[in-house]
Structures are given as C-alpha cells and as structure tokens.
Amino acid sequence: MPVLAATFRIFNTRTRQVEPVDPVTPGKLRFYSCGPTVYSYAHIGNFRSFLSADLIYRTARAAGLDVSYVTNVTDVGHLTLDDLSDPAGEDRMVKALNSKEGEQFANIWDLARYYTKVLIEDWKSLNLLEPTVRPRATDHIREQISAVQQLLESGHAYETDKGIYFDVSKFAAYGELSGNTDAVELAPTERNIVTDDQKRDSRDFALWKKDSAHLMQWYSPWGWGFPGWHIECSVMSMSYLGEEIDIHAGGEDLIFPHHECEIAQSESLTGKTFARHWVHTRFLQVEGQKMSKRAGNFYTVRDLISPQEEGGRGIDPLAVRMTLMSGHYRKPFNFTFETLKANIRHRQRFEEAMAQVQLAQKQALAGPDELGKPLARLRERAFGAMLDDLNTPEALAAAIEGVKLILSVGKTINASSSASASDWLKTINRLLGIVSAEYEEIKRSEASDFGKKVELLIEERKQARSSRDFTRADAIRDSxxxxxxxxxxTPEGVVWKRLSNLD
RNA sequence: GGUGACGUGGCCGAGUGGCUAGGCAAGGGUCUGCAAAACCCUGUACGGCGGUUCGAAUCCGCCCGUCACCUCCA
Structure with missing residues (x-):
C-alpha cells in the first residue's frame, strides 16, 4: 500500500522544529514511549499520550519502517519530590494502597499487578497496538543499580547519607531540552522542604534513595533502598533498543525534569546521543478546564467505556479514541462531550459501512468500481496527513469523507465497488485504528448473554410487527x-446498538 | 521571575501569501406504521492595532487574552 520512500516528519522538542525521522539504522525505527505509574485507573489524559505513541507506531509502520516499539510500566512508587525524603514516607503507590480503594489489595505488589492488568485492558479497548516489548521497572532493578554504579565510578554522581545523586554540573547540556538552563532560576522554585543538606546543587537529582523503611525496597551496594524515577527509563530504553534510539516520546510534563534527567544520565553513561527525536503530547483539558477530581471533570477510560449496567457510560471505546484524535497532539486539546457525541455518530457510520460491504458480498451485484479511485485519493490524503507531524484532524477528515462516500452509494453497491470499500476500510483501520476492534477477545465479548436476551426480544417484536400489533411492538422498543x-x-432486518448515556 | 504554546464561523477543528477543508449543531427535503439511520440542499470565519505586499487568516512588529511547564502528573 504505502509509498516506500514516504518521509515521516515530526516535531522534535529538542530542536523545536518539525524534522524528518532519520533512523540510526535505515529502514528500522527504535521507538520508546514513557508509560504510566500504575497506581490507579488510567484517565483520558494518560491515554491521549499513549495514543500519540500508537499513532507514531502505526504511521512509521505504514511508511515501511521496521519498528521496535517499547513502552514501559512504572511499578515502583517514586517519591513525590524526587530528591528528598518525604517525612511521611509516602509515594503515589503507597497513598493508593492506603486509600479506601486500596483496601482490596493484599500489598503494594498486588496493587501494581492489578492496575497493570487494567491498563492493558483499556489499552486494547482503545485499539492501541501491543508494543514489541512492555517492560516493567521492577524487572530491571539490577540494571538500574549497575547504571548508578557506573555513574558513580565515572564521577557523574556522588553519594550522600541519604542517597546517590547525579551531579548536573558534570553535564554541560543539562537544560537543553526544556530550556531550563539557568541554575539560579531553578533554585528559587526549588523545594522549600529539601532535607538533604549534602546535595551539592539544587538541580542534582536522585539516582538511588537509601530507605530501609519503604514498602518497595531492594538491596544495593548502598544498602536497602529504591531507584530514582528517571533511571528506569534510561535503563529500559538501552536494554531493548540500544544506546542510541530514534524517537523517545511522552507527555509534555515529562520534558522537565524526567526527560532532561534521562538525557543527562544516559549520555553521561554512553557518550552517545540518547534519542534523536523527542516527541511530547500536550495535556488535554475537559470542557475548557484543567481535568481534576476536584473540578468534577476527571474521567478514566473505564468511566466512559464500561457498560451502563456496570456503572459506566457505555460509550463506544473507538469513539473515545476518535475524540482523542480529533485534536493535534501538539496543541492544547479540549475534550468535550459534544465532540464525543459527534464521534459516536462517526463510529456508527463506520459500522454501517462495514455492514453495507458485507451485504454487497452476499448480493454480488455486477457493475464497475465506482469507489476505487476516490477512496485511493482519500487514503493518500489521510496517510500524507499522518506523515506530516501526525495531523490527525486532517486524517480523520479524510476518513470521514471516505465513509460518507461509501454510504452515499447505498444498498445497491456492486461487488467491485464494495471490494474497494472493504480494502479501504482495512487500510484506514490499520493506519488510524478507528474502524473496528483489532483484538479478537474484544470482538468476542460483544457476543454476550446480554446480546442473546436482546435478540430474543427483537424476534418477539418482529412477530408483533408482522401481525401489525404496533402497540406491542412499541412496548418492546420501550423496554x-x-x-x-x-x-x-432497516430493509435488511433489525439492527441494535447499545446506547451511551450521551444519547 | 524563567521556559514554551495557543487565539479561525453557534461549537470542535484543518489550512499558513491568492484557489469557499471537514465535522458537529441548526433549518429545509427524500425515505419510513412509529423511531432512528442514511442520503440531498442551505450557511464565507480567521483576537486588536500597525507594517510588508498587486494581494494576508497565512509574513513582520507591538498589544490584548487564554493555557501549560519550571513542584507529583500523560
């Protein structure tokens, strides 16, 4: 399908311009995307940035690149301020464990396992492709310790009574990514509660925290404790992708300090460029406001997609996906229920287009292919938009035009037109993931017991209608x-769908 | 205070020197036991003020406004 020489261009935070993706090894893309800390259900903001990663993966693949895609799970609870010891000894995971929700878990490890499982379920629901590798931070403690040791030996780090710190003065390029280069400017905003007087510079960050009381601790050359937040990504990226990678992605909040610190550590270790391209997804807002629990506009993916009988809103997960794609990843995005509603409609159009294609295959009408050429143009438009810095609004516009084109042909669509339509839907799905579920287990769960009950009532209504008992028919519709x-x-029979509570 | 974004029609959102993106909502129509869906038709906007230009939403300057990061966050 795609043009082999297609160039994928994407914005690089480090250089602040859109640049062609230029892999270390031609034809191969080494791609790392920062995953979440698993202390709670992932929310739509989390998923906006995972979705960007998914779209980078899909677009790179469509451009003919052989992609190794790594995205981690952070299952170590890091301290809320990464260079000091919290007097309460609490981190996000410990807090979650101590909360009401946390009562169901036997211990911190159990909690991490549960939220990892849930993350992957949501991931699949939203049609995010599985990465090549999904490493967990706790599986790589040994490598993290070894990296810290190397940094100590090479003089890039130093030890205090409370931990090991990276010495920022030893890395000249510190601050280049974020623009936060001025140590004097960083100092005043710096932690007013710093408790480690032995730190040499306010910018220095923890590589290892000595703490024998923490719920998650490992033994190291410096006694019991746990790794600093930034080192895990350096180590996992290098373990699976090598010392120099092509793209490193994450949410905009990670630019500083997380990615800045990753660069400092990694490049101090190897002397090589850690990542050529840095890609960051902006935060989203909900109904024009920062998403927060207090504002009452905080939505997890679960809240939106789980069925109404389970307390959710019953919204089509792919409509949520489309909504998150309807804004450009590098612009502030306003998630609204109005947009969500519009995308529920679009998704129904895709469903109808697929039903139409299936019907056409049964009918096998003769006739010329009316759709091949215009759909090919729309496919190129969508692909071109994605290659151009992931222009999802433009790609979606082309996709929506395409479904509308297919639907406008109507039920009398002939076999060759419908073959073109079918190909197009598959290609668009591979590129954008909005046409149909790509995981078998999700497809299967749609045919549930609940579905059988519904089918039974529909059959009853059908009989009522054929005997022109419309009162009875309407009563069944109501129930x-x-x-x-x-x-x-429809002329082909009755079609049912789940209502979301937005309908 | 430092760093960086962004302001397009009722709403969401492309475009980035000349050629009405698209969607949603709205109004009208076709179809239909009802209800939907689908399809067709209608709708010319770019924060303000200057400047460059034959021509600016698009380039430059200033101003106003909104937001994010610098502190846990995707």
Missing amino acids: LSAMGIALMD
Missing part, C-alpha cells in the same frame, strides 16, 4: 430502550 438498547429497522 429495550430501558435496557440501554436502541433499535433501527
């Missing part, structure tokens, strides 16, 4: 509606 089901009478 289904109460179950959260909407019916659509």
Whole structure:
C-alpha cells in the first residue's frame, strides 16, 4: 500500500522544529514511549499520550519502517519530590494502597499487578497496538543499580547519607531540552522542604534513595533502598533498543525534569546521543478546564467505556479514541462531550459501512468500481496527513469523507465497488485504528448473554410487527430502550446498538 | 521571575501569501406504521492595532487574552 520512500516528519522538542525521522539504522525505527505509574485507573489524559505513541507506531509502520516499539510500566512508587525524603514516607503507590480503594489489595505488589492488568485492558479497548516489548521497572532493578554504579565510578554522581545523586554540573547540556538552563532560576522554585543538606546543587537529582523503611525496597551496594524515577527509563530504553534510539516520546510534563534527567544520565553513561527525536503530547483539558477530581471533570477510560449496567457510560471505546484524535497532539486539546457525541455518530457510520460491504458480498451485484479511485485519493490524503507531524484532524477528515462516500452509494453497491470499500476500510483501520476492534477477545465479548436476551426480544417484536400489533411492538422498543438498547429497522432486518448515556 | 504554546464561523477543528477543508449543531427535503439511520440542499470565519505586499487568516512588529511547564502528573 504505502509509498516506500514516504518521509515521516515530526516535531522534535529538542530542536523545536518539525524534522524528518532519520533512523540510526535505515529502514528500522527504535521507538520508546514513557508509560504510566500504575497506581490507579488510567484517565483520558494518560491515554491521549499513549495514543500519540500508537499513532507514531502505526504511521512509521505504514511508511515501511521496521519498528521496535517499547513502552514501559512504572511499578515502583517514586517519591513525590524526587530528591528528598518525604517525612511521611509516602509515594503515589503507597497513598493508593492506603486509600479506601486500596483496601482490596493484599500489598503494594498486588496493587501494581492489578492496575497493570487494567491498563492493558483499556489499552486494547482503545485499539492501541501491543508494543514489541512492555517492560516493567521492577524487572530491571539490577540494571538500574549497575547504571548508578557506573555513574558513580565515572564521577557523574556522588553519594550522600541519604542517597546517590547525579551531579548536573558534570553535564554541560543539562537544560537543553526544556530550556531550563539557568541554575539560579531553578533554585528559587526549588523545594522549600529539601532535607538533604549534602546535595551539592539544587538541580542534582536522585539516582538511588537509601530507605530501609519503604514498602518497595531492594538491596544495593548502598544498602536497602529504591531507584530514582528517571533511571528506569534510561535503563529500559538501552536494554531493548540500544544506546542510541530514534524517537523517545511522552507527555509534555515529562520534558522537565524526567526527560532532561534521562538525557543527562544516559549520555553521561554512553557518550552517545540518547534519542534523536523527542516527541511530547500536550495535556488535554475537559470542557475548557484543567481535568481534576476536584473540578468534577476527571474521567478514566473505564468511566466512559464500561457498560451502563456496570456503572459506566457505555460509550463506544473507538469513539473515545476518535475524540482523542480529533485534536493535534501538539496543541492544547479540549475534550468535550459534544465532540464525543459527534464521534459516536462517526463510529456508527463506520459500522454501517462495514455492514453495507458485507451485504454487497452476499448480493454480488455486477457493475464497475465506482469507489476505487476516490477512496485511493482519500487514503493518500489521510496517510500524507499522518506523515506530516501526525495531523490527525486532517486524517480523520479524510476518513470521514471516505465513509460518507461509501454510504452515499447505498444498498445497491456492486461487488467491485464494495471490494474497494472493504480494502479501504482495512487500510484506514490499520493506519488510524478507528474502524473496528483489532483484538479478537474484544470482538468476542460483544457476543454476550446480554446480546442473546436482546435478540430474543427483537424476534418477539418482529412477530408483533408482522401481525401489525404496533402497540406491542412499541412496548418492546420501550423496554429495550430501558435496557440501554436502541433499535433501527432497516430493509435488511433489525439492527441494535447499545446506547451511551450521551444519547 | 524563567521556559514554551495557543487565539479561525453557534461549537470542535484543518489550512499558513491568492484557489469557499471537514465535522458537529441548526433549518429545509427524500425515505419510513412509529423511531432512528442514511442520503440531498442551505450557511464565507480567521483576537486588536500597525507594517510588508498587486494581494494576508497565512509574513513582520507591538498589544490584548487564554493555557501549560519550571513542584507529583500523560
């Protein structure tokens, strides 16, 4: 399908301009994306940035690159301020464990396992492709310790009574990524509660925290403790992708300090460019406001997609995906229920287009291919938009035009047009992931017991209608509606769908 | 205080020197036991003020406004 020589261009935070992706090894892309700390259900903001990574993966693949895609799970609870010991000894994971929600877990490890499992479920629901490798920080403690040792030996780090710190004065380029280069400017905003007087510079950050009381601790040359937050990504990136990678991605908040610190550590270790391209996704807002629990506009993926009978809103996960794609990853994005509603409609169009294609295959009408050429143009437009710094709004516009084009042909679509439509839907799905679920287990769960119950009532209504008992037919429609089901009478039979609570 | 974004029609959102993106919502129509869906038709906007130009939403300057990061956050 794609042009082999297609150039993928994407914004590089380090140089502040859109640059072609230029792999270390031609034809191969080494790609690392920072994953979440698993202390709670992931929210739509988390997923906006994972989705950017997914789209980088899909676009690079479509451009003919052989992609190694690594995204981690951070299952170590790091301190809330990474260079000091919290007097309460609490981190996000410990806090989660001590909260009401946390009562269901036997211990901190159990909590991490649970939220990792849930993360991957949501991941699949939103049609995010599985990475090549999904490493966990706790599986790489040994490498982290070894990296810290090397940094100590090479003089890039020093030890105090409380931990090991990276010595920022030994890395001239510190601050280049974020623009936070001025130590004097950093100092005043720096932690007013710093408790380690032995730190040499306020910018220095922890590589290892000595702490024999922490819930998660490992033995090291410096006694019991746990690794600093930044070192895990350096180590996991290098373990799976090598010392120099092509793209490193994450949320905008990670630019500083996380990625700045990763660069300092990694490049001090290897003397090589850690990552050629840095890609960051901006935070989203909800209804024009910062998403926060206090503002009451905080949404996890679960809140939106789980069925209404399970307390969720029953929204089509792919509509959530489309909504998150409807803004450019590098611009502030306003997540609204109005946009979500619009995307629920778009998704229904994709469903209908697929039903139309299936019908056409049964009918096998003769006729010329009316869709091949215009759809090919729209496919190129969508692909071109993605290659151009992941222009998802433009790509989505082309995709929506395409479905509308397919639907406008109507039920009398002939076999050759429908073959073109079918190819196009598959290609668009591979590129954008918005047409249909790509995981078998998700497809299967759609055919549940609940579904059988609905089918039974529909059959009953069908009989009522054929005997022109419309009162009875409407009563069944109403009771289904109460179950959260909407019916659509079509010439080919009755189609049902789950209503979201936005309908 | 430092760093960096962004301001497009009722709303969301492309475009980035000349050629009405697209979507949602709205109004009208076709179809239909009802209800949807689908399809067709209608709708010319770029924060303000200067400047460059034959021509600016698009380039330059200033101003106003909004937001993010610098502190746990995707």
